[in-house]
Amino acid sequence: MSALLQTPLFWAALTIAAFIAGQQLYRRTGNNAFLPPILTGIVLVSTTLELSGISYTTYMEGGRFLHLMLGPVVVMLAVPLYQFIHTMRKQWLRIALAVTIGSGVTVACAVVLAHFWIGDDAITRTIYTKSITTPVAVAISEQVGGISALASAFVIITGILGALMIPPMLKATRMDDPQTLGLTLGICAHAIGTSRALELGPQQSAYAAMAMTLTATLHALVLPWLV
Incomplete structure (x- = not known):
């Protein structure tokens, strides 16, 4: 044994x-x-x-x-995305604004709270990556001086809470149309949110996959330079 x-x-x-x-x-x-x-x-x-x-x-x-295998699995999300790519092309500005503003606000809120409540520089740098899918979060965390193992934990906690809270919150505010729900899950809850979107419908999963991918790309380009 x-x-x-x-x-x-x-x-x-x-x-x-x-x-x-x-x-x-x-x-x-x-x-x-x-x-x-x-x-x-x-x-x-x-x-x-x-x-x-x-x-x-x-x-x-x-x-x-x-x-x-995490990287190839993320790439496989292109399958549901392809089904709605023509609609997404017409909404490129809406999607770009949602990803940029949405991901920026989530990161800013988390970093400010971590800075004032915890006060640890390494944890603050790690929490920058909380809303990115795991393989990208680990890589970026190492670049910005964070803790890669802790980055994975933050990503998982964020994903679980996002998948749990986002659908009922959007339903309560009557903003739960498939496109908005998918975008929100992808931006705020990354892979776990996208997994939840796959259960809700093809349109939700396509928009969640798009939002998750764009958010990860944006953070990979901007965060190391910004931090």
Whole structure:
């Protein structure tokens, strides 16, 4: 058993199994937004690591295989986007303004709160990347002097809260048309929000994928220079 716990493929397989278990729980609870598969998977893997006494470094020898797949998975979101590309071309100004202003406001609010409430420079620099999908957030966090592991945690927390709060908030304000909902989920809740949009409909998922991609691109170009 000790030798098995040191095997990279064991941890890669365990991560996949934990996510599948989380997905089953999510479906059996009626797609409960409080129990997204990624949250359940994190709890299961973290508990296993804690009980087994295995270090994060050992885990990542297998986890890196899945980490390398994050980029190609994001590219696959071009499939739903392609279905509505003609409509998006006509709305390029609306989309550009939504991405620029929306992502700018979310980052500014988070950074100001972190600066005054926490006061730690490394955490403040890390939280700049909270609204970007994970592979981009980790890369940018390292460039701006943040903590890459903490960046992943901020991204996941932001995504879960965004996927949970955005749909009911927009519904309450009667601004929950498919395009607006998709854009908001993509800008504020990145990949987890886009995953939620995939459940809501093809139009929501297409606009969420577009917003997430543009937000990540904008931040990758601007944040290192700005910070």
